[in-house]
Amino acid sequence: MNHFFISLLAMFFFVSCSTPKSENLCDTENAKFIPNLLFRFLIKDKSYQCGYKLNSNPPACELNYEETHLDANWPAVKKEMESQFLLGSGPEESLIQYRPEAINAVISSSYPAFQGALNAPNGNVYIVPYYSPKILEVDPINKSFSIMGTFSESVERIGGALGPAGILYFAPHLVADFYAFDTNNKSLSILGNETMAGSAYNGAIYAPNGKIYYVPSTETSIRYYDTNTKTIGQVATPTSGGFSTGVLTPQGKIYFIPLVSTSMYILDTKDDSVTTHPYVFPGGSAYISGILTPNGRIYMIPHSVAEILYLDLATNEIVLAGSVPSPGSSMFNGAVLAPNGKIYPIPENYSNFISFDTKDHTIKTLFPRPAGSYRGGALGPDGEIYLAPHIANRFDLIQTGSLGRFCQSLRLSPYWNKL
Structure with a gap:
């Protein structure tokens, strides 16, 4: 199912006939802004874009061990441990x-x-x-x-x-x-x-x-x-x-x-x-x-x-x-x-x-x-x-x-x- 949506979004991203008001992908009025965010969400891209990080609160077991001791990830670590x-x-x-x-x-x-x-x-x-x-x-x-x-x-x-x-x-x-x-x-x-x-x-x-x-x-x-x-x-x-x-x-x-x-x-x-x-x-x-x-x-x-x-x-x-x-x-x-x-x-x-x-x-x-x-x-x-x-x-x-x-x-x- 994800492959279908990724293909669809990729096609939309490249073929969109809307004329963007800005070439800046951080401009929310850019026609590519939403498709780009959705595409990155589906492929679980955790890198920063426009000052924000997608999927910033993933489950503990999706974290790298080098991320588990970061303060922001403690709720996920705590939840996973308590569930076990x-x-x-x-x-x-x-x-x-x-x-x-x-x-x-x-x-x-x-x-x-x-x-x-x-x-x-x-x-x-x-x-x-x-x-x-x-x-x-x-x-x-x-x-x-x-x-x-x-x-x-x-x-x-x-x-x-x-x-x-x-x-x-x-x-x-x-x-x-x-x-x-x-x-x-x-x-x-x-x-x-x-x-x-x-x-x-x-x-x-x-x-x-x-x-x-x-x-x-x-x-x-x-x-x-x-x-x-x-x-x-x-x-x-x-x-x-x-x-x-x-x-x-x-x-x-x-x-x-x-x-x-x-x-x-x-x-x-x-x-x-x-x-x-x-x-x-x-x-x-x-x-x-x-x-x-x-x-x-x-x-x-x-x-x-x-x-x-x-x-x-x-x-x-x-x-x-x-x-x-x-x-x-x-x-x-x-x-x-x-x-x-x-x-x-x-x-x-x-x-x-x-x-x-x-x-x-x-x-x-x-x-x-x-x-x-x-x-x-x-x-x-x-x-x-x-x-x-x-x-x-x-x-x-x-x-x-x-x-x-x-x-x-x-x-x-x-x-x-x-x-």
């Missing part, structure tokens, strides 16, 4: 060993291997090295894997983020180099280097202004890599303490989750201004992860405290959401939001996998953690979570039982595709 949440869960969660190989045999290393996992536009999941000398690439469709890259067997980087054009940006930790990995041609490069403190950064965030912001650990400066100018810079206002990760909100702000710090720092990426939240956090390795949910909350997953907190972005209030059963130290490292509306904290030293339902704050113990530990994970196309093995010597995933699915635009979205 409503589908709920089917089968009980399970832990699946999806490959028989041992991790240490694959990477030829017995060190703690990985921390963090990221989705890429090519459909693959990339598991980020910790001590591993290699990046682990997993194809979630056929469960095959490849190894690539060359690193020294030290904690050169911790976590990172997917930036524009399929490039992964790794956060420097014990090195001065800022690494990037191009998932299109599987090439590793160094963007630059800076003189920094040891254990400098934990993770990164891709902001709407095109900058990759790095989360301070022992560093007091919030540094960034500007993907537009290809330069490394830093925010003027320093931080204090240390942070485990950052959470981007639709307002373009990054909330740094306090690990050692007793304050939550907030970076407004529109002008690089920095403020703090008045709530006093316990410090002492308290919180390890933060998850944005479509109801406008940031949930904070504990590392060595019992309390799960959330920040209500509408009221700026921090609220107790629940407590981890039988808490201990270094319990979790990373967390993933699934299409059933549940958050799955990734166990480091905690003896079990658990789920936290954002709908009613129910905490459920799922199954025992195998020997070893995990740090971070990435959501697959069928609602499964690919775990980043740290000391665990296995290829594992969590089958969440989600009946809904997040389309690729959401799985790659800078809101969630980071550590």
